[in-house]
Amino acid sequence: MRYSAWKVFWEGLTGNKGWTPQWREPEPKPEYDVIIVGGGGHGLATAYYLAKEHGITNVAVVEKGWIGGGNVGRNTTIVRSNYMLPGNEPFYELSMKLWENLEQDFNYNAMISQRGILNLSHSDPQHDAYARRGNAMQLVDAGAVLLGKEEVRKMCPFLDFDNARFPIRGGIWQPRGGTVRHDAVAWGYARGADSRGVDILQNCEVNGFILENGVCKGVETSRGTIRAKKVAVAVAGNSGKVMAKADMRLPIESHVLQAFVSEGLKPLIPGVITFGAGHFYVSQSDKGGLVFGGDIDGYNTYAQRGNLPVVEDVCEGGMALIPMIGRARLLRAWGGIMDMSMDGSPFITKTHIDGLHFNGGWCYGGFKATPASGFCYAHLLARGEPHEVATEYRLDRFRRGAMIDEKGQGAQPNLH
């Protein structure tokens, strides 16, 4: 399906009856070069970059439900590259650069809006820590601006600057951060991959892996056996369930993260704002709703819904930061399942089983990583070695003592 202004005009006059599906609904072939398990943002991006960057088009994406129905369809749409540690920051900056060129690259409107992200500080030590993080960001040209209280006040006069417990000291601002229309990311990658020959197989659940002499040769699915030279899993949220079919235990727990959206309001919040003293972040969608969230619920779960104590905690954070949002009514709340890893950082890696690859452990930061995750995973699948910005995302990093622990919490997934 191709689009043009003329096509929109013509379809408008003729009752919109001429639109055709954006991707095919093919039957599974008996064998592929690469099978990607999971038709979410990361899986579809991997298929897209395999086809586009490496010319590998005999690829299937198998998805148990419909594509884009998992976390790429239920996140808070924020993109940023404001990390600090060497194993992370170059990767997320590659992702940011891919975001910036994504719409031109896959020729699809993903509504990428670089309105900036502001992390607030509430004490001198926190402000110093942000200065340090900003310097680490500058090392990879991510762009960071340290703001004082009055500069923040100019940008966001509605914040509670003189809060008795957590007065605002300043903040760090990444002007290139922002939001992206999340569903369009999945659809754009799907259309781009499909048009290059990738088969997207929906309603095709993987029930097991074909393991012959310790080598993965394909997958057993609800639509039959499909063999492949390489199998690549990208099912974050369900990684534990899927990799258990290959008898693998992972350094991951599944947790639920809730998100919320208010009724539509007039333009109010300039970019993305995060509270530095509690866990609360907010942006405003193009429809006007305030999109916000906070901490994970904190216990193992595969249920895509959370509990009320965290709803209360998030709303308290919102009230402490922006008292006026107490007047807005909550429209919707939902939950998504996160792969919470032992150090808060992800995996893009081979496994001890030849031919079986694993991408997961994205914690609550998978959406912003989507382009680089697909780009680096495709690199690993095509070349057999990790991309230079993803060399630290290996499963054996705990054994080597090479954790990437941005928050310094240790092996306690619900605290990352």
Added chain:
Amino acid sequence: MIINHPLVGPRDAAEFTYLGDASLIDRPDWKNKNAPDVFHDYLYLRDNPAGLHRELWYHEQGDRSWLVVTRDTTTHEISKVELARDVAIARKRGK
């Protein structure tokens, strides 16, 4: 979620903090020949099941006891609550 504490009765889960899989009770012996491998698995790897999960909760805002709660991770239904001390003693992990 309501956790039916064996000593103080039904309490809101918000009074508790969560540690994780109850297999953390089974700390390996540091004198094992392959202690680095065993401790790697103990500390970092998890079963992470979808279904019944035995897990450690700490009644921080209450009587400060550790509990082993058996809970379904797909429904949040709690089917059993034990004192972690009793579980540890039964596994010969405590005194």
